[in-house]
Amino acid sequence: xxxxxxxxxxxxxxxxxxxxxxxxxxxxxxxxxxxxxxxxxxxxxxxxxxxxxxxxxxxxxxxxxxxxxxxxxxxxxxxxxxxxxxxxxxxxxxxxxxxxxxxxxxxxxxxxxxxxxxxxxxxxxxxxxxxxxxxxxxxxxxxxxxxxxxxxxxxxxxxxxxxxxxxxxxxxxxxxxxxxxxxxxxxxxxxxxxxxxxxxxxxxxxxxxxxxxxxxxxxxxxxxxxxxxxxxxxxxxxxxxxxxxxxxxxxxxxxxxxxxxxxxxxxxxxxxxxxxxxxxxxxxxxxxxxxxxxxxxxxxxxxxxxxxxxxxxxxxxxxxxxxxxxxxxxxxxxxxxxxxxxxxxxxxxxxxxxxxxxxxxxxxxxxxxxxxxxxxxxxxxxxxxxxxxxxxxxxxxxxxxxxxxxxxxxxxxxxxxxxxxxxxxxxxxxxxxxxxxxxxxxxxxxxxxxxxxxxxxxxxxxxxxxxxxxxxxxxxxxxxxxxxxxxxxxxxxxxxxxxxxxxxxxx
Amino acid sequence: xxxxxxxxxxxxxxxxxxxxxxxxxxxxxxxxxxxxxxxxxxxxxxxxxxxxxxxxxxxxxxxxxxxxxxxxxxxxxxxxxxxxxxxxxxxxxxxxxxxxxxxxxxxxxxxxxxxxxxxxxxxxxxxxxxxxxxxxxxxxxxxxxxxxxxxxxxxxxxxxxxxxxxxxxxxxxxxxxxxxxxxxxxxxxxxxxxxxxxxxxxxxxxxxxxxxxxxxxxxxxxxxxxxxxxxxxxxxxxxxxxxxxxxxxxxxxxxxxxxxxxxxxxxxxxxxxxxxxxxxxxxxxxxxxxxxxxxxxxxxxxxxxxxxxxxxxxx
Numbered sequence: 001x002x003x004x005x006x007x008x009x010x011x012x013x014x015x016x017x018x019x020x021x022x023x024x025x026x027x028x029x030x031x032x033x034x035x036x037x038x039x040x041x042x043x044x045x046x047x048x049x050x051x052x053x054x055x056x057x058x059x060x061x062x063x064x065x066x067x068x069x070x071x072x073x074x075x076x077x078x079x080x081x082x083x084x085x086x087x088x089x090x091x092x093x094x095x096x097x098x099x100x101x102x103x104x105x106x107x108x109x110x111x112x113x114x115x116x117x118x119x120x121x122x123x124x125x126x127x128x129x130x131x132x133x134x135x136x137x138x139x140x141x142x143x144x145x146x147x148x149x150x151x152x153x154x155x156x157x158x159x160x161x162x163x164x165x166x167x168x169x170x171x172x173x174x175x176x177x178x179x180x181x182x183x184x185x186x187x188x189x190x191x192x193x194x195x196x197x198x199x200x201x202x203x204x205x206x207x208x209x210x211x212x213x214x215x216x217x218x219x220x221x222x223x224x225x226x227x228x229x230x231x232x233x234x235x236x237x238x239x240x241x242x243x244x245x246x247x248x249x250x251x252x253x254x255x256x257x258x259x260x261x262x263x264x265x266x267x268x269x270x271x272x273x274x275x276x277x278x279x280x281x282x283x284x285x286x287x288x289x290x291x292x293x294x295x296x297x298x299x300x301x302x303x304x305x306x307x308x309x310x311x312x313x314x315x316x317x318x319x320x321x322x323x324x325x326x327x328x329x330x331x332x333x334x335x336x337x338x339x340x341x342x343x344x345x346x347x348x349x350x351x352x353x354x355x356x357x358x359x360x361x362x363x364x365x366x367x368x369x370x371x372x373x374x375x376x377x378x379x380x381x382x383x384x385x386x387x388x389x390x391x392x393x394x395x396x397x398x399x400x401x402x403x404x405x406x407x408x409x410x411x412x413x414x415x416x417x418x419x420x421x422x423x424x425x426x427x428x429x430x431x432x433x434x435x436x437x438x439x440x441x442x443x444x445x446x447x448x449x450x451x452x453x454x455x456x457x458x459x460x461x462x463x464x465x466x467x468x469x470x471x472x473x474x475x476x477x478x479x480x481x482x483x484x485x486x487x488x489x490x491x492x493x494x495x496x497x498x499x500x501x502x503x504x505x506x507x
Numbered sequence: 508x509x510x511x512x513x514x515x516x517x518x519x520x521x522x523x524x525x526x527x528x529x530x531x532x533x534x535x536x537x538x539x540x541x542x543x544x545x546x547x548x549x550x551x552x553x554x555x556x557x558x559x560x561x562x563x564x565x566x567x568x569x570x571x572x573x574x575x576x577x578x579x580x581x582x583x584x585x586x587x588x589x590x591x592x593x594x595x596x597x598x599x600x601x602x603x604x605x606x607x608x609x610x611x612x613x614x615x616x617x618x619x620x621x622x623x624x625x626x627x628x629x630x631x632x633x634x635x636x637x638x639x640x641x642x643x644x645x646x647x648x649x650x651x652x653x654x655x656x657x658x659x660x661x662x663x664x665x666x667x668x669x670x671x672x673x674x675x676x677x678x679x680x681x682x683x684x685x686x687x688x689x690x691x692x693x694x695x696x697x698x699x700x701x702x703x704x705x706x707x708x709x710x711x712x713x714x715x716x717x718x719x720x721x722x723x724x725x726x727x728x729x730x731x732x733x734x735x736x737x738x739x740x741x742x743x744x745x746x747x748x749x750x751x752x753x754x755x756x757x758x759x760x761x762x763x764x765x766x767x768x769x770x771x772x773x774x775x776x777x778x779x780x781x782x783x784x785x786x787x788x789x790x791x792x793x794x795x796x797x798x799x800x801x802x803x804x805x806x807x808x809x810x811x812x813x814x815x816x817x818x819x820x821x822x
Binding site: 303305325326327329330336338343344345346347348349350354358359361365368369370412416 | 686687688689691692695696699700702703704705706707708709710765766767
């Protein structure tokens with residue numbers, strides 16, 4: 001086998017009970033290239049990745065690394081072959097320092113026993129410096145921003161003799177600026193001859209970072225192209241297997257009365273500074289900004305999950321007391337679709353039905369005793385209405401795809417009959433098909449007279465869906481833009497400190 | 508139609524363990540598989556079933572209650588004292604339940620509203636409850652002789668197991684609470700995803716408090732039946748009960764790590780423990796060794812159960 005591929009998969013297949021997760025898969029990677037892998041959820045990307053990581057042994061086909069056939073599949077062998085993986089959910093140890101995390105499995109030792117802390121921190125610093133990162137190596141891993149945590153993961157992979165780096169949606173949790181930083185690092189890796197397998201849901205970033213792109217669908221290999229030889233529309237068509245009338249569709253309408261009004265809101269704990277905003281009936285308003293600019297914190301304060309010190313929140317013209325609990329806020333018609341689906345949005349071990357009625361037990365079961373007949377009727381209505389794909393309402397949510405899980409969270413909040421909905425990253429980590437459905441649903445909701453406040457780090461989504469956009473920076477609202485005047489450049493210029501010297505219109 | 512294979516898979520592993528033990532013990536003694544012995548077993552297991560149900564609720568909610576034995580003891584003492592003042596039985600039953608509820612509520616208050624760890628809190632309050640019992644009884648068991656009260660724990664005509672019937676009713680009540688009330692629904696939500704439950708507007712502090720109070724309440728009722736059966740309220744009778752109750756819950760499929768479980772399943776754990784304990788008498792294991800063997804059997808069964816469960820998780 002003589003060729004210059006770092007990695008070659010030939011006719012790999014993998015079965016799970018009832019599913020062909022990979023079916024006759026072909027894939028290869030050259031040194032120094034970024035090979036993008038796209039496909040809807042369930043297309044086989046993560047299975048492919050797990051085969052490479054040694055977590056799953058394939059049922060058929062052959063895998064070659066640097067021309068040598070791989071016969072044993074386990075994580076240690078994969079590491080010895082120079083394969084490093086950065087998972088979507090990070091695997092840092094929260095209460096260890098950055099340096100300790102980087103050298104977790106081979107800390108430098110003094111006299112073979114004692115850990116040489118000084119050397120460890122020095123090495124870690126050198127490594128991070130070479131990546132142009134300024135992170136305190138003594139900081140606890142959970143105390144640094146997500147973007148930096150990701151860089152630490154990259155650094156950790158680099159401490160081994162790395163030849164192949166697999167990144168699973170590395171930009172899912174990053175804002176556009178941090179993405180640039182990450183891309184810089186990826187490029188410096190490829191210059192050293194490292195091959196990168198890059199899994200992504202964000203089509204617009206692919207031409208910037210990728211060299212070649214492979215598309216998967218339903219466990220099958222569809223195509224491989226140079227990134228400049230294929231259009232975004234074509235990518236979507238191949239991923240979905242049908243034409244997608246492209247994503248953002250809004251029926252704009254004149255907004256109605258103000259339903260949510262925030263005046264001079266300050267929270268010292270969440271460091272929110274003098275927030276003013278307004279949300280009207282029938283309108284989608286975006287909250288744009290970098291990760292850490294205070295968008296999620298603002299959403300949580302509005303929902304009374306976290307506290308605020310001064311300022312007023314009006315819902316339907318009535319002041320909400322600041323000592324209210326989420327339960328009471330829900331009663332007045334507010335809902336919050338939280339950013340972290342698995343940790344905050346749903347209970348993965350409960351059934352679809354139990355999740356959907358969880359926030360509205362009083363509405364669904366006014367008598368206080370649970371009647372499964374009443375409950376099932378309500379649940380089935382939402383499963384049909386928003387097209388949750390499942391064999392049964394009693395299905396455990398863990399077994400659903402990301403998009404369907406997000407629909408369950410949506411159903412849960414629709415079930416409360418809230419008319420003011422705060423969506424925090426409603427489409428993070430879900431596939432194009434499900435994204436389109438969620439946009440469609442949002443459009444329908446505002447047409448029915450609900451009001452939506454949407455936080456998103458995807459600028460095209462914000463621009464495509466919103467009527468107005470607030471931009472946050474350093475825990476303040478620094479600009480308010482109409483959708484007609486909003487461009488990605490404009491939003492970014494407000495979101496980044498010092499990018500634009502202009503007086504702020506708001507706050 | 509459910510095929511035999513899937514049926515076999517659906518039956519909890521522990522059940523096969525139980526059948527094996529029954530077969531083994533019935534070969535050891537021809538007295539074992541008799542109606543009378545079966546009724547005695549039911550009587551013995553009944554009270555544990557109620558305490559184990561209480562433990563199951565707490566565990567599903569992501570907590571732990573090591574003071575259930577203490578609550579059982581203290582409630583029993585209060586039942587006996589109330590009864591011996593000559594008031595109607597109903598008051599004694601209510602007093603037992605009320606003390607159980609109050610002590611459970613104390614646990615719940617410290618855990619939910621003060622934010623302390625359940626392990627530490629209940630380990631500490633267990634000591635308080637035992638001390639309460641010792642002081643109230645002056646260190647000697649209080650006999651009860653009210654005939655109609657003792658009837659509640661009797662094996663009437665050597666065939667009708669009153670204790671089992673009473674406890675069975677309480678057990679059905681516990682199943683009802685789990686399946687048909689908000690408390691039952693919310694303990695799963697809180698145990699499975701605390702933050703998610705909070706963001707769903709569930710009053711998590713209240714329900715976390717309530718689950719301990721409810722567990723105390725059930726244990727208080729169990730104490731009534733226990734005193735009726737033993738005809739004495741001993742100030743140390745509850746020792747080791749929390750261990751067996753928690754073990755029964757886990758053997759029944761309730762998980763200590765995530766909010767997964769079912770109070771119905773707990774009955775299987777109770778049956779196993781009761782059979783092991785009675786069986787040791789059948790094969791004449793000296794009493795000093797019995798607790799060692801029971802403990803080992805529990806550990807073995809739980810390890811087995813957990814490893815099977817985790818294998819299923821991976822599938």
